[in-house]
Amino acid sequence: MQEEIIASVLKRQDTLALLPTGGGKSVCFQVPAMLLDGLCIVVSPLIALMKDQVEGLKRRGILAVALHSGMPRAQIDSALDNCVHGNVKFLYVSPERLKTEIFIARVVQMKVSLIVVDEAHCISQWGYDFRPPYLEIAALRDLVGDVPVIALTATATQLVKSDIIEKLHFRKGYGIFQRTFARENISFVVRKSENKEKKLLEILQKVKGSAIVYVRSRKATVELANLLNQKNITALPYHAGLHFQQRTQHQDDWLKGRYRVMVATNAFGMGIDKPDVRVVVHMDLPENLESYYQEAGRAGRDGLRAYAVVLYHDSDVESLKTKVKLSHPEISVLKTIYQALANYFQLAEGSGAGEGFDFELHDFCERYGFHVAEVYGALKKLEEEGLVQFNESFYSPTQLHIQMDRGALYEFQVANEKFDPLIKMLLRLYGAQLFTDFIKISEAQLATGLKVDISEVKGLLKHLDELQVITYQPVIDNPQLTYVLPRQDADRLPVHHARLVARKKLAEDKMQAMVDYASKNHRCRMQCILEYFDEQSWETCGLCDVCISNRKKENREEAGEIHQEILNLLTGSAMTSEELEQKINPRDVELFVDVIRELVDEGRIEYDEVWKLRIKENGSTHQ
Numbered sequence: 001m002q003e004e005i006i007a008s009v010l011k012r013q014d015t016l017a018l019l020p021t022g023g024g025k026s027v028c029f030q031v032p033a034m035l036l037d038g039l040c041i042v043v044s045p046l047i048a049l050m051k052d053q054v055e056g057l058k059r060r061g062i063l064a065v066a067l068h069s070g071m072p073r074a075q076i077d078s079a080l081d082n083c084v085h086g087n088v089k090f091l092y093v094s095p096e097r098l099k100t101e102i103f104i105a106r107v108v109q110m111k112v113s114l115i116v117v118d119e120a121h122c123i124s125q126w127g128y129d130f131r132p133p134y135l136e137i138a139a140l141r142d143l144v145g146d147v148p149v150i151a152l153t154a155t156a157t158q159l160v161k162s163d164i165i166e167k168l169h170f171r172k173g174y175g176i177f178q179r180t181f182a183r184e185n186i187s188f189v190v191r192k193s194e195n196k197e198k199k200l201l202e203i204l205q206k207v208k209g210s211a212i213v214y215v216r217s218r219k220a221t222v223e224l225a226n227l228l229n230q231k232n233i234t235a236l237p238y239h240a241g242l243h244f245q246q247r248t249q250h251q252d253d254w255l256k257g258r259y260r261v262m263v264a265t266n267a268f269g270m271g272i273d274k275p276d277v278r279v280v281v282h283m284d285l286p287e288n289l290e291s292y293y294q295e296a297g298r299a300g301r302d303g304l305r306a307y308a309v310v311l312y313h314d315s316d317v318e319s320l321k322t323k324v325k326l327s328h329p330e331i332s333v334l335k336t337i338y339q340a341l342a343n344y345f346q347l348a349e350g351s352g353a354g355e356g357f358d359f360e361l362h363d364f365c366e367r368y369g370f371h372v373a374e375v376y377g378a379l380k381k382l383e384e385e386g387l388v389q390f391n392e393s394f395y396s397p398t399q400l401h402i403q404m405d406r407g408a409l410y411e412f413q414v415a416n417e418k419f420d421p422l423i424k425m426l427l428r429l430y431g432a433q434l435f436t437d438f439i440k441i442s443e444a445q446l447a448t449g450l451k452v453d454i455s456e457v458k459g460l461l462k463h464l465d466e467l468q469v470i471t472y473q474p475v476i477d478n479p480q481l482t483y484v485l486p487r488q489d490a491d492r493l494p495v496h497h498a499r500l501v502a503r504k505k506l507a508e509d510k511m512q513a514m515v516d517y518a519s520k521n522h523r524c525r526m527q528c529i530l531e532y533f534d535e536q537s538w539e540t541c542g543l544c545d546v547c548i549s550n551r552k553k554e555n556r557e558e559a560g561e562i563h564q565e566i567l568n569l570l571t572g573s574a575m576t577s578e579e580l581e582q583k584i585n586p587r588d589v590e591l592f593v594d595v596i597r598e599l600v601d602e603g604r605i606e607y608d609e610v611w612k613l614r615i616k617e618n619g620s621t622h623q
Contacts, residue, residue, distance in 0.1 A: 001177050005150070006032050011112065014174040015150045016120070016164060021297035024271065025152045026053060029565075032150075033090065034062070038113030040141070041085060042092045045119055045131055047391060048094040048600045049270050059089055064090035067097050069356060069389045069482035071487075074471045075438045078401060080106040081588070082437065095122070095133035096484040098112040098140055100354065111489040118167060120151035121290075124163035125499060127156070128510060130385040133484070138169045144242035154297070155290040157180075158534040171395040181293070182534045185300045185475060187543040187590070188525035189309045196283055196311040200263060204261065205235055206577055206593060207307055207613045209278030210254070211261045211360040214295055216284040216323075218265060219400045224283070227584070235261035236270045243593035244477045247393065267293060267393060267498060275302035281309045285518055287327075288510035289532050292517075299550060310518055315514055324511045326377040328504040331495060338387070339490035340368045342441040345394050352483040359390070379481070384503070385495045389482045396476040399438040400426070405470055406435070412469055422460050425449045438473070521546055547592045555591065562586055567615070569607060574612035 001017070002024055003116035008015045019025050033040035044050050050066040054495050057064040065079040065088055076097075083091050084106055091110075099101050115137070121127035123134040141149065145330055151164050165174065204211060213235075221237035228235035236250040236259045254262045255274055262268060265496040281297040292310075300306025331336075342349075342363055345357050353380060364370050379390040402409060413420045425446055430439050442462070447454040458474070467470040488494060494511040517528050526541035552559045565584050575583070577596055586592035595611070599605045607618045 001179055002027050005177050005240075008175040008177070009148060010035065010149050012148045014148055014168070014170040016170070016174065016176045017121055017152050018156055018161070018176075018178040019152070019154060020181065020183065021154045021294050022275075022301040023154070025154075026620065028112065029419065030057075030090075030150065033114050033116075033401075036113035037087060040090050040114045040116060041107075041112055041144075042090060042116040042118060042162070043095055043098070043134070043137055043140075044092060045095060045122055045129075045134075047094065048393065049118075050094070050457065054090070054092055057391040062093065062346040063088045065523070066092040066093075067103070068094040069354070069391070069480075069484065070094055071356075072471075072473060073102070074401070075399070075473065076102060078436075078438055084109045086436075088325050094389075095131055096318060097135065098136040103500060104143065105430055108143055112147050115140065115144070115149045115162065117149060117151040117164075120164050120168075121156050121160050123167045124156075124160045125503065126506065128165055128288045128507075130384055130503065132384070135167060138167060138547045144364045151481070153261070155533065155598065157532070160611065162432060177508075181530050181535050182526055182537065182541070184541070185303055185305055186296065186500060187305065187307045187545075188296070188529070188541070189307060189545040190521070190525070191309060191311050191545075192309055192313060192558070194313055196313070197224070198222075199283060199311055200283065201228075201231060202230070202607065203279060203307075203309060203595075205577075205607060206596075207279045207445065208458075209260075210257065210274065210276055210298075211281065212269070212281060212295075212298060213261055213278060214266060214286075215263060221263045221265060222278065222281070223260070223284070228261055228372065230409045233261060234259040234261055238262055238264040240265065240267040243391075244393075244395035265393045265431065266291065266295065269298055272298065273301070274298075275297045277301070277306065277309040278304075278306075279309065283311055285310065285316045285514055287320065287324060287514065288509070289514055289517060289529065290510070290516065293446060293533075293602070305359070312518055317519075320511055324507050326373045328500070328507060329378050329381060331493070331500065332498070333374065333383060334378055335490045335493050337370065337375055338382060338493055339362070340370070341388070342487050342490065344368070345481075347483070349489055350486045353486040354483065356359065356480045356482040361479065363461070370401055381500070383523050385500075386483055387483075387488065387493075391480045391482070393479070396473070397440045397472045398443060398475045399442045400415045400430075400434065401438045401471045402426075402434045403471060409469070415490055419460060419464060421450055421456065422446065424465075521549070543590065545594075545605070548590050551588070552591055552594060558588065559591060559595055562592055565597070566595065566613075567598060567604070568612060570615050574608055574614035576612050580613065613614070 001019065003027040005015060005354035007015045008283050017025065017028055020376060030042065037233055050068060054064045054066045055084065065082060067076055067079055080102065082088050117137055122129050124130060147391055149168055191199055196482045200213065213224065215224060218239040222238050225235040225237040236254055238247060238250050241325045253259045277299045280296050299308050311614040336512050361372060361375060382388045383390055404412065413423055426434060428444060428451065430441060433439055443454050443457045447457045461472045464470045513532060524540040525544035527537055562584060569580060569583055580591060603616055605613050608614055
């Protein structure tokens with residue numbers, strides 16, 4: 001649908017595009033933005049994704065900048081100046097930046113051609129990831145004049161779609177483009193198991209190729225990756241607590257196929273475009289069908305057969321209920337934690353607006369006697385209410401900008417000999433752009449060039465910053481907490497009570513829909529997902545565990561024959577599932593795989609240490 005969406009934008013129509021994960025949403029706005037005369041403003045809540053897209057555009061020779069919480073004012077000022085006076089084509093901006101005075105003062109001077117709202121479901125309080133700052137986008141339309149808007153999302157119910165159109169003030173004649181939510185190549189499967197790790201090993205043995213395994217905690221990513229490696233399945237952990245270099249290296253190793261499995265929290269996946277993921281496994285019940293569908297949709301982007309599997313047992317339902325409860329704390333808890341944050345950062349009332357602080361969650365909890373899950377839930381709720389922004393995996397490389405013009409800088413070098421070699425090296429390595437923009441630099445590269453210790457370079461750069469010759473921003477690789485609004489009086493915290501109650505009820509309903517999806521096994525999984533997103537389908541997918549189970553009942557005779565053939569062949573010797581499939585050559589491969597699973601579940605056959613199937617010693621071969 002990319003062509004139709006692009007055509008709609010070029011006709012200057014407001015456009016809502018619903019494309020599944022991996023559906024190529026960025027092309028839908030980047031192509032028309034390149035054709036239109038002026039600057040394209042992209043509103044996105046995902047800092048990591050903004051940075052990735054900006055880097056990608058720059059690599060193609062297209063000027064792009066990003067503004068987000070945690071950036072110093074001087075850098076924001078410089079970026080906005082370049083948008084007004086330079087030839088910047090894309091300005092990526094986080095929603096909380098839209099209502100800042102510095103942004104409003106500059107945006108009216110820009111020649112804006114298009115407004116893009118990414119993750120547009122965030123504007124609706126009926127969506128699973130509501131962000132109040134998104135409501136400011138309508139005001140942005142008033143500031144920039146008659147400019148078309150394109151809103152993009154992967155998941156939205158009918159209620160959320162209507163809300164997007166209303167809240168963004170879509171003009172008459174708008175276009176809605178929606179691809180079906182059905183994924184014809186993905187087999188959706190739910191397995192109830194008392195030993196989920198063993199079941200995971202069986203899945204990874206049966207389904208060859210690249211895999212993502214989602215778990216709920218950071219600790220679980222490391223433990224499960226270690227377990228898989230012990231079983232000769234190459235795996236890496238990924239979570240927001242890893243340092244940037246580690247996260248980047250792990251991501252790169254997995255993308256290039258050096259490791260087969262990524263064991264991750266939901267911090268992993270946004271903007272990851274690996275087409276050949278054959279299976280996505282959830283070891284815990286996701287909180288809602290929206291996030292599950294998005295994560296599961298990272299499988300099979302190449303259009304070939306892939307699997308999305310949920311593993312759960314009854315205790316997981318109780319764990320999920322507890323998690324949802326902690327995600328929606330009482331207002332009294334919000335006030336207590338908000339006040340503790342002010343004490344932790346030593347912030348006076350009315351100060352801190354737009355400021356970012358390093359924030360170590362565990363240290364904060366230890367100091368004030370809170371539970372981590374309780375604080376995490378409160379931070380997300382304070383973020384949802386537009387008070388703070390919490391970024392668990394914030395990374396910003398060292399950046400530098402020369403404040404003086406060339407003449408003044410030369411005079412400074414003559415008068416201050418000790419800084420001269422460093423300034424010359426900066427200009428030699430990074431060029432004239434240092435005068436107009438913030439440029440990524442490497443202290444290590446400077447130290448090598450000058451043949452001095454890196455600590456000496458950092459000291460000199462800091463000194464030049466104090467003298468206001470340069471603006472020097474050392475690397476940041478810590479979780480960041482940013483005050484979107486100035487620090488408030490905790491007793492009069494400006495939160496929307498009725499909305500908090502409604503959001504809690506909505507989260508509980510969404511959780512129940514997820515539990516129903518996992519626990520009910522009488523209806524096609526794909527039909528359940530489509531119905532949730534208000535899309536009707538009278539056809540079953542034929543690929544999910546429910547469809548295969550129904551087919552097995554209908555084809556009892558064929559299933560029985562496969563069943564007996566497997567047992568007969570394994571009586572002679574152990575075989576891999578591939579060897580069995582080759583020998584039997586089943587007409588229905590899905591049915592064959594399901595019969596193997598059933599025999600393993602019943603304890604009739606088992607996998608040995610080299611992943612060959614064999615008759616279980618206490619099993620029997622009778623039908």
